Amino acid sequence: MALEKKIDCVILGLLSHEDLTGYEIKKRMDTTLRYFWGASYGSIYPTLSDLVSRGLAVKHDGTENGRTKIIYSITEDGRLYLKEWLKAPAEKDEMRYETLLKLFFGNEGGASQAISHINAFKDKIERELTYLLGAEDILKKNLDRDDTHKYYLLTAQFGIKTYRAYLEWCEEAKTMLCKGEE
Amino acid sequence: MALEKKIDCVILGLLSHEDLTGYEIKKRMDTTLRYFWGASYGSIYPTLSDLVSRGLAVKHDGTENGRTKIIYSITEDGRLYLKEWLKAPAEKDEMRYETLLKLFFGNEGGASQAISHINAFKDKIERELTYLLGAEDILKKNLDRDDTHKYYLLTAQFGIKTYRAYLEWCEEAKTMLCKGEE
DNA sequence: CTTACCATGTAAGGCGTTACATGATTCA
DNA sequence: TGAATCATGTAACGCCTTACATGGTAAG
Numbered sequence: 042m043a044l045e046k047k048i049d050c051v052i053l054g055l056l057s058h059e060d061l062t063g064y065e066i067k068k069r070m071d072t073t074l075r076y077f078w079g080a081s082y083g084s085i086y087p088t089l090s091d092l093v094s095r096g097l098a099v100k101h102d103g104t105e106n107g108r109t110k111i112i113y114s115i116t117e118d119g120r121l122y123l124k125e126w127l128k129a130p131a132e133k134d135e136m137r138y139e140t141l142l143k144l145f146f147g148n149e150g151g152a153s154q155a156i157s158h159i160n161a162f163k164d165k166i167e168r169e170l171t172y173l174l175g176a177e178d179i180l181k182k183n184l185d186r187d188d189t190h191k192y193y194l195l196t197a198q199f200g201i202k203t204y205r206a207y208l209e210w211c212e213e214a215k216t217m218l219c220k221g222e223e
Numbered sequence: 224m225a226l227e228k229k230i231d232c233v234i235l236g237l238l239s240h241e242d243l244t245g246y247e248i249k250k251r252m253d254t255t256l257r258y259f260w261g262a263s264y265g266s267i268y269p270t271l272s273d274l275v276s277r278g279l280a281v282k283h284d285g286t287e288n289g290r291t292k293i294i295y296s297i298t299e300d301g302r303l304y305l306k307e308w309l310k311a312p313a314e315k316d317e318m319r320y321e322t323l324l325k326l327f328f329g330n331e332g333g334a335s336q337a338i339s340h341i342n343a344f345k346d347k348i349e350r351e352l353t354y355l356l357g358a359e360d361i362l363k364k365n366l367d368r369d370d371t372h373k374y375y376l377l378t379a380q381f382g383i384k385t386y387r388a389y390l391e392w393c394e395e396a397k398t399m400l401c402k403g404e405e
Numbered sequence: 406c407t408t409a410c411c412a413t414g415t416a417a418g419g420c421g422t423t424a425c426a427t428g429a430t431t432c433a
Numbered sequence: 434t435g436a437a438t439c440a441t442g443t444a445a446c447g448c449c450t451t452a453c454a455t456g457g458t459a460a461g
Contacts, residue, residue: 045447063413064411064413074446082415083451109457121228123328124331128336136258137317144378145236145377146374148374154310158313162316192337193327195327195329198371199389203389210381212383230420230421244441288439289430
């Protein structure tokens, strides 16, 4: 019980705003949703079929730029299902940071190795932060156009705030490790 | 390739510092490691057997307080394996926050529902933060006793910094949502 | 003309959880 | 005496990723 599977809700959530193909859903997962909820084709396409068979979404063929596509739309039942899920409290908030794991056991590898891990982490976070700041900018400019943007902005700002805290920590952590090196 | 499975390294990491039983390992997972790497009995005990069969750990029976225990120790090979893993760059740093997911689709449920999710999240984070601050305090007092404490402290401080950023965001997010409610 | 991107899927298998099963000891 | 904690495990199953398989179109 307490199904962990939220992928159906995520897809329904995306479809609640606009009709999408599986490919487009994957792109959303790789950009907007990437930093707090990822998914691969191997879970997206089967879930899409499943949603259709449960009557929560419908599919219809379409063509665009001479290309054949399978476009999915949410149904009324799908919208109800989504709303029920949104009402329920969030169950799973967790992080899995291998960087922290390696740092936790850092004594076994030494300070300079730990610093390398911190630097690699810092670079990754800086790249992500740049992306999020760009997204924030666009969202702010379109705030009045669409109410959903307000919620997208909220999550982007969560990421920005978090990543900035990470970067601060990186500096402090390196300082602390260097002191021990002397 | 690029095995995701790190549980063997985590256990080896714990054993590199002290001999432990499976039960004690689980307790570490539920306390110290909880916020960045969790694990259940269903993965700990089989991994322990696996480590023994690979020669990375050894088990020996012991008794303590009249209770029978199976105590595991790391071997030299285990220490080598751990060091190799520590050398390699971290591959998997990711979060899965259902709260953010529900917020991202918050428009479908409305501002007051979104605020409820934020409040629940805030409560959870405040509890975690209290725990981490307690851990930080203890670690700081024992910094000179054991070099490993420095690394434990580093990860605790990561959590503290991150959680404080979360809490700041909670307030800002609620303010933003309330403005829209008027 | 070939690289990159658009587009849809499946199969195998890894990883890890939940729930179950069992039993001893300690403490209120 | 009953609840909590100590202690060790297994079985079933859920979820998801990786890798594979296929083919069209756009742009340089």
